[in-house]
Amino acid sequence: MAPPRSRAPGWSADEALELLYAAHWRQLVRLAVLLVHDLGAAEEIVQDCFVAVHAKWHRLKDPEKALAYLRQAVVNRSRSHLRHLGVVRRHADRVAPLEPVAGADHAAHDHERRASVLAALRRLPRRQREVLALRYYLDLSEAEIADILQISRGAVKSHASRGAAALRVHLASELEESR
Numbered sequence: 001m002a003p004p005r006s007r008a009p010g011w012s013a014d015e016a017l018e019l020l021y022a023a024h025w026r027q028l029v030r031l032a033v034l035l036v037h038d039l040g041a042a043e044e045i046v047q048d049c050f051v052a053v054h055a056k057w058h059r060l061k062d063p064e065k066a067l068a069y070l071r072q073a074v075v076n077r078s079r080s081h082l083r084h085l086g087v088v089r090r091h092a093d094r095v096a097p098l099e100p101v102a103g104a105d106h107a108a109h110d111h112e113r114r115a116s117v118l119a120a121l122r123r124l125p126r127r128q129r130e131v132l133a134l135r136y137y138l139d140l141s142e143a144e145i146a147d148i149l150q151i152s153r154g155a156v157k158s159h160a161s162r163g164a165a166a167l168r169v170h171l172a173s174e175l176e177e178s179r
Contacts, residue, residue: 128163
């Protein structure tokens with residue numbers, strides 16, 4: 001859904017972003033979760049992106065591309081968040097992660113499967129992880145991904161192919177280990 005043009009009579013940044021927020025908030029948060037692996041941080045990243053777009057609304061050359069700008073901002077802020085975490089981890093004591101509590105057997109199995117996929121996704125290089133998240137989660141085209149990540153379409157194809165192959169290897173090895 002493209003936001004209304006900011007220059008059209010009656011449409012303000014508030015109104016346009018309210019529509020974008022209602023239509024795309026969850027999708028953008030899920031994208032950020034795939035990249036930063038933390039729901040709270042993902043929600044904060046997306047909120048910051050909406051605030052930034054709102055502040056720069058009057059400077060957007062094409063307000064119809066506001067969603068693409070938001071997606072790119074989420075990817076960029078996720079990268080910044082991960083860089084910051086790397087610095088923090090190097091200079092702080094490590095805290096043991098809490099074990100998730102699972103309910104029914106099928107819920108536990110689903111959780112384990114999701115955790116395996118996310119763990120395999122985390123092992124991928126950053127660019128492959130980003131391309132796969134944008135391609136298979138948001139179902140974006142190669143051209144859209146290339147535009148968001150500012151790389152060529154060929155690079156998108158290459159990262160997607162290598163990332164998918166690496167995921168298959170990681171998941172197959174985990175399946176073998178669990179047997």
